[in-house]
Amino acid sequence: MSIKYSNDKIVIVKGDITKENTNAIVNAANSSLMGGSGVNGAIRSAGGSRISDECRAIISRIGKLETGEAVMTSGGKLEAKYVIHTVGPVWKGGDESEEAQLSNCYINSLKLAAENGIETIAFPNISTGVYRFPKDLAAKTAYFTVKASLEKYQNINQVRFVCFDEYNYQLYLKLLSSDKKDNINLLLDFIPYFESNKNKFCTFTQPEKGEDENIYTSYPSYDKGLTDFIDIVYETGFLKENYLECLKEEKIENADNSEIIEIIRESDLLLLRSILTYFVRQERFCDGLWGEAAKDKIFLNILYRLREL
Numbered sequence: 001m002s003i004k005y006s007n008d009k010i011v012i013v014k015g016d017i018t019k020e021n022t023n024a025i026v027n028a029a030n031s032s033l034m035g036g037s038g039v040n041g042a043i044r045s046a047g048g049s050r051i052s053d054e055c056r057a058i059i060s061r062i063g064k065l066e067t068g069e070a071v072m073t074s075g076g077k078l079e080a081k082y083v084i085h086t087v088g089p090v091w092k093g094g095d096e097s098e099e100a101q102l103s104n105c106y107i108n109s110l111k112l113a114a115e116n117g118i119e120t121i122a123f124p125n126i127s128t129g130v131y132r133f134p135k136d137l138a139a140k141t142a143y144f145t146v147k148a149s150l151e152k153y154q155n156i157n158q159v160r161f162v163c164f165d166e167y168n169y170q171l172y173l174k175l176l177s178s179d180k181k182d183n184i185n186l187l188l189d190f191i192p193y194f195e196s197n198k199n200k201f202c203t204f205t206q207p208e209k210g211e212d213e214n215i216y217t218s219y220p221s222y223d224k225g226l227t228d229f230i231d232i233v234y235e236t237g238f239l240k241e242n243y244l245e246c247l248k249e250e251k252i253e254n255a256d257n258s259e260i261i262e263i264i265r266e267s268d269l270l271l272l273r274s275i276l277t278y279f280v281r282q283e284r285f286c287d288g289l290w291g292e293a294a295k296d297k298i299f300l301n302i303l304y305r306l307r308e309l
């Protein structure tokens, strides 16, 4: 399985990219790295002359920036420390590798960001203004390219798509929500497994007597279905990062499993994620907990609730 829930790291916002306080913002530049209109003009006027000075220095070194390539300058007066300049393709009808070139803009920007330790980055909707790239295709290209690249650049924690117009904003929101649904469907596929597998989730080895006469404690061995489920839960990024906070926030630590099922029945998505995080992580301290949770229908009830939401 190679599905990663990188869409947890993707955020869609509507607004002006010059106001973003990510480590870097990306500029939809032109090949001469000169000032222009649209987002390029906005970044330069908000960032001040330092950005243009650095752009000139880069151009005197490399001549021009090819379509799909990316370079970096400081952020000047912007809140963002860096600006990554990339040149989007001009739309010429779709037969001139425009899609691949647009993909390259995102790939090369993220590569440069990762190489420079940038953890948060904001993108405009490159090429969808003066360069006339169809917005639907641009959004899909941007979204899926970024999603794939995030698997490679694990140190990048957040990518924000900053949409200036309502149409783009709605496109990206739709992409994100259908992507999340696909991930949740992967989890829901386990409902029949948890419904049918009565008490077979976990077996324990018999305690053994070692050569040194010590009795070794038994350890759980899990049914493949259950370990597959846990893998998918990890891979889809359903878990929350800070599981200790899950405990504190949700007051589930002292509840017994039947009380937790009651809580699950009323939970929203965030709370479900906390509860599942609690059960998955807690296994480290309590061998056999997954089997117990499965037997007590904790996972099944979480999935039922997920299906309802």
Ligand code: ADP
Residues within 6 Å of the ligand: 015, 016, 017, 018, 028, 029, 037, 038, 039, 040, 042, 043, 088, 124, 125, 126, 127, 128, 129, 130, 131, 132, 162, 163, 164, 165, 168
């Ligand atoms: P391109 O030449 O790559 O098409 P444009 O700047 O003309 O670049 O447009 C790219 C996208 O940036 C368009 O969707 C446009 O609406 C958007 N845009 C313009 N100004 C801003 C801004 N201040 N912040 C974010 N996006 C912006």
